[in-house]
Amino acid sequence: GDSVTQMEGPVTLSEEAFLTINCTYTATGYPSLFWYVQYPGEGLQLLLKATKADDKGSNKGFEATYRKETTSFHLEKGSVQVSDSAVYFCALSTGGATNKLIFGTGTLLAVQP
Amino acid sequence: GAGVSQTPSNKVTEKGKYVELRCDPISGHTALYWYRQSLGQGPEFLIYFQGTGAADDSGLPNDRFFAVRPEGSVSTLKIQRTERGDSAVYLCASSFAKNTEAFFGQGTRLTVV
Numbered sequence: 001g002d003s004v005t006q007m008e009g010p011v012t013l014s015e016e017a018f019l020t021i022n023c024t025y026t027a028t029g030y031p032s033l034f035w036y037v038q039y040p041g042e043g044l045q046l047l048l049k050a051t052k053a054d055d056k057g058s059n060k061g062f063e064a065t066y067r068k069e070t071t072s073f074h075l076e077k078g079s080v081q082v083s084d085s086a087v088y089f090c091a092l093s094t095g096g097a098t099n100k101l102i103f104g105t106g107t108l109l110a111v112q113p
Numbered sequence: 114g115a116g117v118s119q120t121p122s123n124k125v126t127e128k129g130k131y132v133e134l135r136c137d138p139i140s141g142h143t144a145l146y147w148y149r150q151s152l153g154q155g156p157e158f159l160i161y162f163q164g165t166g167a168a169d170d171s172g173l174p175n176d177r178f179f180a181v182r183p184e185g186s187v188s189t190l191k192i193q194r195t196e197r198g199d200s201a202v203y204l205c206a207s208s209f210a211k212n213t214e215a216f217f218g219q220g221t222r223l224t225v226v
Contacts, residue, residue, distance in 0.1 A: 004155075036217075041219075042219065043116075043117070043204075043217040043218055043219040043220065044156070044204065044206075044217040045217070046214055046215075089155050089156075091155070095212065097168060097169060098158075098161045098168065098169040098211075099144075099161075099211045099212050100146065100158040100161060100169065100172075101146075101148075101156070101158065101215065102158070103155030103156050103157070104155050105153065105154055105155050106153075106154075106155050
């Protein structure tokens with residue numbers, strides 16, 4: 001069945017460091033891909049998305065490129081801030097009758113000043 | 114309201130008891146989803162409503178779980194004869210239509226003792 005595998009955490013970085021969180025997927029058809037973020041004490045929020053191969057999603061300095069050939073959607077940011085500390089979830093949706101999301105297990109990012 | 118509201122935020126119940134979890138979606142959102150997030154895992158799909166009808170309940174783990182949305186707005190997730198394995202955070206999400214961005218509530222943390 002469809003699934004998402006993402007890098008295990010926690011990931012601990014110093015402020016201004018470069019961030020990569022790896023995400024790969026298995027899906028039939030052509031899924032849409034998402035990164036959600038959960039800040040402490042808050043609900044899940046959509047961070048960025050890409051709906052077709054080679055699309056790049058971007059928001060708040062974060063980027064991810066939909067790579068069909070490697071079935072990947074890695075999240076990157078050039079310079080992290082303490083305020084980026086959160087749990088990041090990679091997810092896919094194959095659309096269809098439900099458009100439900102299938103999530104990875106989440107990666108905790110801790111950014112130290 | 115401004116966002117998806119879930120009540121209660123925390124619920125502790127004894128094994129074998131019945132519980133109801135409530136979700137108030139964003140006004141005007143026709144699509145509503147329930148997910149369950151166990152400790153250290155990503156959210157897992159439970160059920161999807163389009164309007165008043167449950168269009169996809171394939172994620173409900175067994176017949177102790179049931180959900181309703183009688184007027185196409187508020188939804189209630191009902192769990193009978195709770196078991197310790199039901200302990201998790203139950204998330205609700207709504208979207209304007211099936212293929213538009215889903216907005217998540219902060220969840221209800223259910224603990225079965």
